[in-house]
Amino acid sequence: xxxxxxxxxxxxxxxxxxxxxxxxxxxxxxxxxxxxxxxxxxxxxxxxxxxxxxxxxxxxxxxxxxxxxxxxxxxxxxxxxxxxxxxxxxxxxxxxxxxxxxxxxxxxxxxxxxxxxxxxxxxxxxxxxxxxxxxxxxxxxxxxxxxxxxxxxxxxxxxxxxxxxxxxxxxxxxxxxxxxxxxxxxxxxxxxxxxxxxxxxxxxxxxxxxxxxxxxxxxxxxxxxxxxxxxxxxxxxxxxxxxxxxxxxxxxxxxxxxxxxxxxxxxxxxxxxxxxxxxxxxxxxxxxxxxxxxxxxxxxxxxxxxxxxxxx
Numbered sequence: 001x002x003x004x005x006x007x008x009x010x011x012x013x014x015x016x017x018x019x020x021x022x023x024x025x026x027x028x029x030x031x032x033x034x035x036x037x038x039x040x041x042x043x044x045x046x047x048x049x050x051x052x053x054x055x056x057x058x059x060x061x062x063x064x065x066x067x068x069x070x071x072x073x074x075x076x077x078x079x080x081x082x083x084x085x086x087x088x089x090x091x092x093x094x095x096x097x098x099x100x101x102x103x104x105x106x107x108x109x110x111x112x113x114x115x116x117x118x119x120x121x122x123x124x125x126x127x128x129x130x131x132x133x134x135x136x137x138x139x140x141x142x143x144x145x146x147x148x149x150x151x152x153x154x155x156x157x158x159x160x161x162x163x164x165x166x167x168x169x170x171x172x173x174x175x176x177x178x179x180x181x182x183x184x185x186x187x188x189x190x191x192x193x194x195x196x197x198x199x200x201x202x203x204x205x206x207x208x209x210x211x212x213x214x215x216x217x218x219x220x221x222x223x224x225x226x227x228x229x230x231x232x233x234x235x236x237x238x239x240x241x242x243x244x245x246x247x248x249x250x251x252x253x254x255x256x257x258x259x260x261x262x263x264x265x266x267x268x269x270x271x272x273x274x275x276x277x278x279x280x281x282x283x284x285x286x287x288x289x290x291x292x293x294x295x296x297x298x299x300x301x302x303x304x305x306x307x308x309x310x311x312x
Contacts, residue, residue: 002034004097004168006084007074009067010050011040016089016213017049021057023091023132029098034058034080038070046088068180068188075179083169089213090165091120091132093139096209100168103144103203111200112193114167116145116208122215132211142206149204151244153197157233158250158258160190162202166210173200186228194236198245223277227266227285230259253293260293268302268312279306 006024010017017037024035035057037050041064050059062073071085082104084097100113107113118135122128148161155161177195180188196202233255243249267285270277283306289299302312 002032002080003101004030004033004082004084005074005078005080005171006033006035006086007071007078008035008037008086008088009040009070009074010037010042010046010088011064011067011070012042012044012046013088014042014045014049017046020086020088020090021050021053023093024086025053025056026094027092027097028094030101032080033097034078036060036074036078038062038074040064040066040070066182066185068182068184072179072182075174078171081171083171083174084167085169086165087213089215091211091213092165093132093136093209093211095139096166097168099141099205099207099209103205104168104170107201107203109201110203111173112162112167112169112196112202113205114148114162114202115205115210117163117166117210117212118208120211120213129213135208135211138208140207145204145206148202150201151197151246151248152202153194153240153244154242154248154250156190156194156197157236157242157255160187160193161204162189162193163210163212164189165212169196170200176200184228184232186222186224187232190229191232194232198240223269223272225278225281227263229266230262233259233262256293257296260289260296260299263289263292264296264299264302267299271302271306272312282306 008020021035027033037057037059039047039050039059039061047059047061050057060073075083096115103113104110118138120129148155173196177199181191184191242252242255263285267282270282283303286299286303289296
């Protein structure tokens with residue numbers, strides 16, 4: 001039986017998948033490891049690349065149903081005591097899992113151990129990405145980050161502080177709180193970590209052991225018509241309040257200020273003129289931001305600049 005199961009949801013990622021898989025297989029100090037690639041209806045050579053590793057990588061094919069459905073399928077078939085969920089274009093340094101397993105051994109009360117990450121950029125637009133060795137120094141052990149160790153639900157209300165590719169999770173966690181919400185087209189990872197943070201403690205290692213690849217095709221860069229982020233946070237606050245299970249809390253003023261910031265950011269995205277953007281949605285978002293926190297003056301300033309043709 002594997003100790004760790006690595007689940008990689010994969011869709012049309014032939015350009016990056018091999019580098020991702022090989023960084024998984026290069027993990028040191030993990031006695032039993034399984035790598036599961038869930039091919040989510042790819043039309044390129046993604047499944048062929050995944051199968052080129054033979055029995056070392058298990059490949060599951062399914063019709064295209066989105067990243068959450070692919071992750072959930074991988075979780076369902078995973079056999080490890082711990083599960084890692086890695087995006088198909090990200091990268092791990094060789095000691096990531098070993099350090100996380102050491103943290104679990106020292107803190108059996110913890111349900112999730114996550115690390116810092118580094119944004120991974122191409123050397124020039126459309127060119128090769130910088131070699132991972134360029135970032136290796138920041139992947140060395142640097143201790144823990146106390147603000148994100150223990151009960152962190154109240155921290156999750158201000159920002160999604162867990163990069164999914166940088167987390168290692170006890171398999172029991174998914175049995176207790178469920179998997180990803182397949183109805184959410186965005187912020188599905190934030191939704192999961194909010195639910196987990198109500199039931200389990202987290203631990204963050206400062207080391208930046210994961211490279212988070214940045215490119216134009218990322219889902220986080222898509223302009224959407226609905227501000228899923230603030231809807232998710234408002235729902236969480238209504239259901240659970242603003243305090244973690246141990247009583248640590250964010251003030252209502254700070255929470256509302258963060259909602260106003262997110263709404264303004266959403267409006268700026270629609271004001272940018274990118275594909276799918278809408279000036280009407282931008283105005284509505286700025287108005288909501290002001291109603292949420294009237295002291296957050298930026299929302300009114302941006303709206304005042306709109307008739308002048310200003311764009312961010």
